Amino acid sequence: MTESLTCAIGRLRPHHFGISVPDLDAALSWYERMLGFSVEQRLFIDKIPAHIAFVKRGDFRIEIFQVEGAAALPPDRRVPNLDLKTHGNKHMCFEVPDVPAAMAALRAAGADIAFEVTIDGNPTAFVRDCAGNLLEFLQPFESRRTHQG
Numbered sequence: 001m002t003e004s005l006t007c008a009i010g011r012l013r014p015h016h017f018g019i020s021v022p023d024l025d026a027a028l029s030w031y032e033r034m035l036g037f038s039v040e041q042r043l044f045i046d047k048i049p050a051h052i053a054f055v056k057r058g059d060f061r062i063e064i065f066q067v068e069g070a071a072a073l074p075p076d077r078r079v080p081n082l083d084l085k086t087h088g089n090k091h092m093c094f095e096v097p098d099v100p101a102a103m104a105a106l107r108a109a110g111a112d113i114a115f116e117v118t119i120d121g122n123p124t125a126f127v128r129d130c131a132g133n134l135l136e137f138l139q140p141f142e143s144r145r146t147h148q149g
Contacts, residue, residue, distance in 0.1 A: 016054065016061035017092045020073075021131035024051050024066035030130040031055050031062065034111055035094075062092070078132040080115045091126065091134035099123035099137050 021027040031037040037055035044051055051066040076082040083090055096102045103125050107113055114134060115126040125137045 014060060016063045017089075018063040018065065019092075019129075019131070019133050020065045020067060020070055021129075021133070022066065022070070022072070023131070024053060024064060026130050027064050027066075028053055028055065031064075034106060034109055034127075034129075037062065073132045078114070078128055078134065080126045080134060080136075083134060091136050093136040093138060095140055096137050097139065099125050099139050102137055103127075 019027075028039055032039075032055070035057065037057045040054040040056040040061065042051070042053045048065075048067060053064050054061050055064065074086075077086060080091070100123055103113060103116060106127055112128040113125065114128050117124055122139060127135045127137065129135060
């Protein structure tokens with residue numbers, strides 16, 4: 001990217017990630033119970049038409065859509081390695097201080113753990129939300145350096 005374009009765009013910071021679900025209320029409950037998000041806003045957009053909610057934790061939001069008649073999430077989009085074989089957005093990723101501890105807590109709360117792996121000594125995991133959308137959890141890059149030596 002050219003320097004002039006970078007200056008023209010200005011500072012970038014994440015605002016939200018959008019997902020589609022079959023049951024908005026179930027998703028709102030899941031994100032609150034499992035990850036501590038709270039509802040910031042609910043609305044209906046006639047032009048789509050869709051029921052929408054923004055949930056927020058800290059400075060990050062998830063925009064959750066419920067659109068009547070939407071196609072279900074295909075089975076291969078629910079499996080981390082298979083999902084990569086379909087173009088498009090893949091997953092949200094959350095940085096947590098301790099992936100094994102986070103997975104233990106989520107597992108105890110009834111979360112659907114899709115995948116756990118250690119790559120180069122660093123644990124990474126994927127969880128499916130109540131609609132099958134993939135969420136990744138990883139430890140801060142600084143902790144990777146500390147654990148490696």
